[in-house]
Amino acid sequence: MKGLSVFNKLVFFINTLVALALLLAYLLPYIPPVTFPFLAVLSLGLPILFLLNFIFVIYWLLGLKRQVFLSLLIILIGFNHLLSLYKIRSLEAEVDPQKAISLMTFNVRQFNVYDWLPQPNLKARIGEFIAQEDPDILLFQEYNHQEAPDLSQYAYSYLPVLKGKASQAIYSKYPIINRASADFKNTGNNALYADLVIKEDTIRVFNIHLESLKINPSVKELQKENREQLITRVGRSFRKQQQQTEQILALVNQSHYPSIVAGDLNNSAFSYVYRRLSENFNDAFKMAGEGFGKTFVFDFIPLRIDVILTSPAFKIIDFKNYSEQLSDHYPIKSTFYLDNSVANK
CATH class of the missing domain: 1.10.287 (Helix Hairpins)
Incomplete structure (x- = not known):
């Protein structure tokens, strides 16, 4: 000094x-x-x-x-x-197109049914966006059964209506042979999983929506909040997220199939729940993403709270962040293939 x-x-x-x-x-x-x-x-x-x-x-x-x-x-x-x-773009791996599997996850905020975004025809635009990107597996959080666009290109789906829960959805071009809800307790959030048959292989896909932090992303609104009450509320949500994460991991461990865990963490990639979920998985963004990987609309922090995590049996080919603002979240998509030499070990 x-x-x-x-x-x-x-x-x-x-x-x-x-x-x-x-x-x-x-x-x-x-x-x-x-x-x-x-x-x-x-x-x-x-x-x-x-x-x-x-x-x-x-x-x-x-x-x-x-x-x-x-x-x-x-x-x-x-x-x-x-x-x-932040991720610097890596070279895309070459793979037989017949082996490639694509998955998109998107928190659609009920397809803007309450006009949070002042944009006309948002439901139709989401439908057009999905049709253009055409993922093989499509996961929605904050799904609205009445407002959903036409997704008839998907032959299989799991669209449960669960009392007291914000709806989620799994759409697939591959047959679904088993499906279930994680049934988180004392919350409106939840996780779904489905077992999909892809040729001679079966994989398990988790669509997760962890406890919401109930934070208004506007800095002006945050400044109006009582700091002590805000920290107490967020801390309570983090505790619930930890419990929900352990419940998801228990379901992962029960499965004999290669798994994918994707959806809305409602927490950052620097959090305890992210570390626990990604411990034995590959983060598709880290493997093949580019830039800040922002997935949530926030005034100035590039928050990445939506993820696609795959077990080591999957080899990541590509990862894409989208900038289209069709919700308070941005959709993400990854393309990968199943490496049977790893999956069968």
Whole structure:
């Protein structure tokens, strides 16, 4: 601290707090939310903490001050976290088109039935978008049975109506031989799964919709919220998400089939629930994505809260983020194939 002006001493003090906050955020994926639910909120702000520390690095670097090493070291320690935030495009793998399987997941917010987005004919536009992209497997969260567009191109579907639950849907071009609901308790959220027969193989697909954080994505609205009440509510949601995640993993472990877990986490890729779900899976975005991978409409944070996770038996060929704003979520799609040499081990 010697040789620093009073102003720079203040800047370094703030820098230290921000650096420690980022370091703590690195640890949160390993701390169950039931332990310190209020701390889990930090994981949502990790992209901002990365940016602030980067700004401090530039500030001290321009001043040729050794204080640059504090934030630089913290950023380097968590370099792997950057792979969850931003991905440089990798080369697409070549595969026999007959083996390729594509899956899209999309939280459609009930097809805009309550006019959240001031856009006309949104249901028809979603239908046109699906027809154009033509995924083999299609997962919807916040599905509305009455408002759904024509999806007759899919010969098979699982569209349960569950009392007290926000609806979800699984559409497939492959036969469905088994289906069920995870039936999360004391919540309107849920997860579905279906076993699909693809030629001589069977796979299990999970469509998940974890507990909502009930946060208005507008910064202006967030500023109006009581901070203590906000943190308490989000912490409560994180605890429920942890319970729901363990329930999903139990169902995954019960299955003898290669599995895909996809849908809306309602949490970031820096969270405990993401780490638990992805531990034995490949994240399609990390394998073949590009850019920030943003999937949720937020004022300034590139949140990636929708995922496609595949067991190692699947080889990822491609991953695509879409920029069409047809909901408060952006759809994502991945293409992959089943490697029987791995699946049969």
